[in-house]
Amino acid sequence: MEPVIEIKKLTKNYGEGRGIFDIDLAINKGEMVGFAGTNGSGKTTTIRHIMGFVQPTSGAAYVNGLESWKHSSEYIRNIGYVPGEIAFPDLATGTAFLKSQADFLGLKDMSYADELIQRLQLDPRASLKRMSKGMKQKTAVVAALMADPEIIILDEPTTGLDPLMRDSFLEIIKEEHQKGKTIFMSSHMFEELEATCDRVALISNGRIEHIVDMEDIRNPKVRDFKVEFVNEQDYAHFKSLDFEIVRDQPKYRQVTVALSGDQLNELFQSLRETDVHFISEVKYNLDKYFREKLGRNKEADTHVQ
Amino acid sequence: MFSKSLFKQSCKANGTMWIIITIAVCFMLSCVMLISGRGDISETKDAIQNTIIEGELTSALQKKALSYYEIGNSAMKHFDETFLKEYQTVYAGALTGGMPEEQAAGTASMAAYVAATKELQEVYVPGLISELGYEVDSQEAKEVEGVVFYVLNPMQEDGTYMFDDFYREHGEPVAHYTDLLATINDSIHTEERQKYVMNNCAPFMAGNMVAEENIQSVLETLSDYGVTREQYDEFGFSEYRNVKDIAMAAIVDYRANLEYRLDNMKDGETVESVKEDLQKEVTNSLLASLPEEVSDALDEVGQMDMYGILVGSIFFKMAGLLLPIIYMIMTSNALIAGQVDSGSMAYILSTSTKRRTVTFTQAAYLIGSLFVMFLCTAITSIVCLSIVEVETGLTWQKLLLLNLGAFLVMFAMSGICFLTSCWFDRSKHAMGLGGGLSMFFLVATMLGLFGSPILPSIIRMDALNYFNYVSIITLFDPISILDGTGVFIWKFCILAAIGCVCYVIGSIRFRKKDLPL
Numbered sequence: 008m009e010p011v012i013e014i015k016k017l018t019k020n021y022g023e024g025r026g027i028f029d030i031d032l033a034i035n036k037g038e039m040v041g042f043a044g045t046n047g048s049g050k051t052t053t054i055r056h057i058m059g060f061v062q063p064t065s066g067a068a069y070v071n072g073l074e075s076w077k078h079s080s081e082y083i084r085n086i087g088y089v090p091g092e093i094a095f096p097d098l099a100t101g102t103a104f105l106k107s108q109a110d111f112l113g114l115k116d117m118s119y120a121d122e123l124i125q126r127l128q129l130d131p132r133a134s135l136k137r138m139s140k141g142m143k144q145k146t147a148v149v150a151a152l153m154a155d156p157e158i159i160i161l162d163e164p165t166t167g168l169d170p171l172m173r174d175s176f177l178e179i180i181k182e183e184h185q186k187g188k189t190i191f192m193s194s195h196m197f198e199e200l201e202a203t204c205d206r207v208a209l210i211s212n213g214r215i216e217h218i219v220d221m222e223d224i225r226n227p228k229v230r231d232f233k234v235e236f237v238n239e240q241d242y243a244h245f246k247s248l249d250f251e252i253v254r255d256q257p258k259y260r261q262v263t264v265a266l267s268g269d270q271l272n273e274l275f276q277s278l279r280e281t282d283v284h285f286i287s288e289v290k291y292n293l294d295k296y297f298r299e300k301l302g303r304n305k306e307a308d309t310h311v312q
Numbered sequence: 313m314f315s316k317s318l319f320k321q322s323c324k325a326n327g328t329m330w331i332i333i334t335i336a337v338c339f340m341l342s343c344v345m346l347i348s349g350r351g352d353i354s355e356t357k358d359a360i361q362n363t364i365i366e367g368e369l370t371s372a373l374q375k376k377a378l379s380y381y382e383i384g385n386s387a388m389k390h391f392d393e394t395f396l397k398e399y400q401t402v403y404a405g406a407l408t409g410g411m412p413e414e415q416a417a418g419t420a421s422m423a424a425y426v427a428a429t430k431e432l433q434e435v436y437v438p439g440l441i442s443e444l445g446y447e448v449d450s451q452e453a454k455e456v457e458g459v460v461f462y463v464l465n466p467m468q469e470d471g472t473y474m475f476d477d478f479y480r481e482h483g484e485p486v487a488h489y490t491d492l493l494a495t496i497n498d499s500i501h502t503e504e505r506q507k508y509v510m511n512n513c514a515p516f517m518a519g520n521m522v523a524e525e526n527i528q529s530v531l532e533t534l535s536d537y538g539v540t541r542e543q544y545d546e547f548g549f550s551e552y553r554n555v556k557d558i559a560m561a562a563i564v565d566y567r568a569n570l571e572y573r574l575d576n577m578k579d580g581e582t583v584e585s586v587k588e589d590l591q592k593e594v595t596n597s598l599l600a601s602l603p604e605e606v607s608d609a610l611d612e613v614g615q616m617d618m619y620g621i622l623v624g625s626i627f628f629k630m631a632g633l634l635l636p637i638i639y640m641i642m643t644s645n646a647l648i649a650g651q652v653d654s655g656s657m658a659y660i661l662s663t664s665t666k667r668r669t670v671t672f673t674q675a676a677y678l679i680g681s682l683f684v685m686f687l688c689t690a691i692t693s694i695v696c697l698s699i700v701e702v703e704t705g706l707t708w709q710k711l712l713l714l715n716l717g718a719f720l721v722m723f724a725m726s727g728i729c730f731l732t733s734c735w736f737d738r739s740k741h742a743m744g745l746g747g748g749l750s751m752f753f754l755v756a757t758m759l760g761l762f763g764s765p766i767l768p769s770i771i772r773m774d775a776l777n778y779f780n781y782v783s784i785i786t787l788f789d790p791i792s793i794l795d796g797t798g799v800f801i802w803k804f805c806i807l808a809a810i811g812c813v814c815y816v817i818g819s820i821r822f823r824k825k826d827l828p829l
Contacts, residue, residue, distance in 0.1 A: 055827070084663065086662060094656045097650075103324070111665060
């Protein structure tokens with residue numbers, strides 16, 4: 008399948024180690040890819056390249072097979088873009104802004120925009136100058152999505168939204184995803200990427216460290232279970248069994264074991280005769296995954312040194 | 313190439329400011345044209361002329377006072393020398409004749425006084441007159457003679473003094489040179505003599521100047537410049553006190569400085585040259601010599617089209633540009649750099665509006681809004697001209713050209729601002745450089761006006777003319793438009809070229825640069 012967004016060896020060197028280096032990333036049609044990274048790690052710079060706002064030092068970004076710096080104006084209509092820093096043109100109200108954007112896009116039918124406004128509980132008649140950060144964010148989202156673009160690029164779209172609003176916003180994004188839109192969303196919050204994305208790329212210091220398939224996180228082959236025993240004998244007995252122990256906390260008589268799918272029955276079998284205080288699954292998540300990966304990288308780095 | 317949506321957006325964003333500024337400029341213009349068109353202008357012209365004449369007459373009086381003083385002082389010095397020589401001869405003769413000392417001194421001083429007076433009268437003054445190149449019995453010769461003898465105020469044979477009546481008549485203290493002769497050998501004598509000369513020649517000059525026949529002859533020479541008796545009286549030149557004060561002040565000033573200068577003479581300076589320089593300074597003449605230059609200056613003022621200059625050089629070239637420049641600085645920034653700085657340009661560029669289209673549309677808006685602004689002022693100015701009745705060379709065609717010139721200046725400057733706006737990502741940099749430069753041009757033009765040839769030469773400050781060479785606004789030449797010469801055309805071409813080049817460079821730069829959106 009031809010990727011919709013393809014980034015090849017993209018480098019933008021701002022000097023002094025700043026910028027992005029050798030970014031390789033392909034986003035297929037209908038895929039939703041998250042872009043995780045700390046502040047200043049290069050998320051926005053990468054997105055600017057896709058939008059064709061910045062000329063790469065080397066390498067290139069392609070959208071629908073078109074090189075971004077030269078040809079962005081040919082495909083950009085198909086991209087709904089929510090910039091990281093929300094600043095609107097000098098117009099009076101949100102409505103005026105949305106009308107003006109619709110005018111730019113040649114959009115006549117505002118029904119989808121109205122629906123989005125409804126769902127985000129936005130009052131676009133408010134003056135743009137007096138809007139709160141959240142309201143601005145919502146307005147920007149409506150402006151980006153109202154023309155029903157094929158590709159949606161969101162640069163930290165949920166900052167400034169309250170938790171409830173964030174959920175309904177993520178809901179909208181998920182829906183768009185289900186409609187078959189290609190979505191690229193950057194964020195420094197792993198949970199929201201976890202909840203929505205198909206794949207997540209981690210960028211750190213201008214380089215992509217990992218790209219992870221969310222299936223692997225959601226349905227890991229090996230799961231961790233934590234068991235707490237009521238008495239000491241059971242605890243000692245359990246430890247002697249042939250389970251892979253990840254963590255042992257004698258003080259609380261707790262043992263955490265890693266199990267592959269078919270070992271689950273084995274666990275329950277071995278616990279039948281014992282007094283178990285509780286048993287719970289330790290959720291595996293993106294945060295953990297990246298911490299592991301980065302930790303290992305750091306270790307490798309220190310070994311080299 | 314052109315985006316209607318973007319143009320609409322720019323109109324909405326900057327329209328309010330445009331309307332306010334345009335109304336303000338048109339209002340100012342109509343005020344200037346209507347109010348100054350009601351005759352006040354010619355009064356100003358008269359006032360300038362009067363100032364020139366008064367200044368020149370005062371300076372002529374001062375000059376005269378100084379030369380009187382110099383003549384009087386030299387004459388008295390000569391008198392002293394003759395007196396001393398004669399005194400010694402007579403005194404020595406009398407002593408050898410067996411006369412007692414006291415009596416000999418009395419006789420000697422009497423004889424010396426008479427001899428010295430005679431020497432002045434018969435040798436010194438005629439010699440001076442011929443040296444100065446005056447005809448015997450001419451007006452000037454009489455004047456020189458008058459100065460010397462009114463200062464001396466010689467004693468007559470009957471023991472009275474010749475000109476006591478004159479001094480009394482004018483309420484001056486009566487002073488006699490004979491009183492000074494007792495201390496002729498003292499060191500303070502020189503200073504006392506100078507003071508004496510000063511106190512005596514100033515009243516003489518004042519009395520002379522206010523004498524009716526002299527006033528008439530001065531007025532006769534001045535009649536060419538349209539000076540009436542009333543004006544002359546108004547200046548105070550027919551009043552004894554006033555004239556004497558001018559003369560005294562000039563002499564005091566001259567004496568005080570002369571002493572200092574002679575003490576601190578530089579190499580290559582002679583006493584004569586120092587005196588000459590100082591006389592020039594004290595008389596502070598605005599023009600080198602009265603008749604020719606004053607008549608030129610007065611002609612210049614007389615021919616000035618004050619109304620045309622006011623509307624053309626003062627309003628359209630300076631005052632009237634201020635508000636449009638402010639509008640232009642703000643708008644050129646808001647159109648490109650401001651939107652890049654805030655990030656709102658992202659919304660425009662993410663709607664398949666090309667950068668080329670953005671610069672073209674924004675430039676079109678900026679140029680268009682300025683053009684319509686000056687179209688409004690053009691209409692206002694033509695309407696105002698048809699209302700006022702004023703003596704001026706302005707016609708509606710020339711007003712159109714003036715407005716076109718102002719527009720071209722704004723076009724060139726807006727090009728510079730547009731260029732900086734496209735060049736920088738930060739508003740403050742774009743505004744700082746482009747706006748700062750525009751304001752500098754305007755301020756330089758204001759300063760340059762005081763040195764520019766449109767001002768009459770006597771109130772012009774030539775040093776300030778250099779500011780005209782560093783301002784782009786100088787390429788707008790209202791004088792050439794008013795005079796109907798074609799010089800302004802090539803200057804217009806340069807302005808248009810500057811504007812075009814800046815707009816093109818700005819657009820290219822904006823197309824090629826990275827945008828932080």
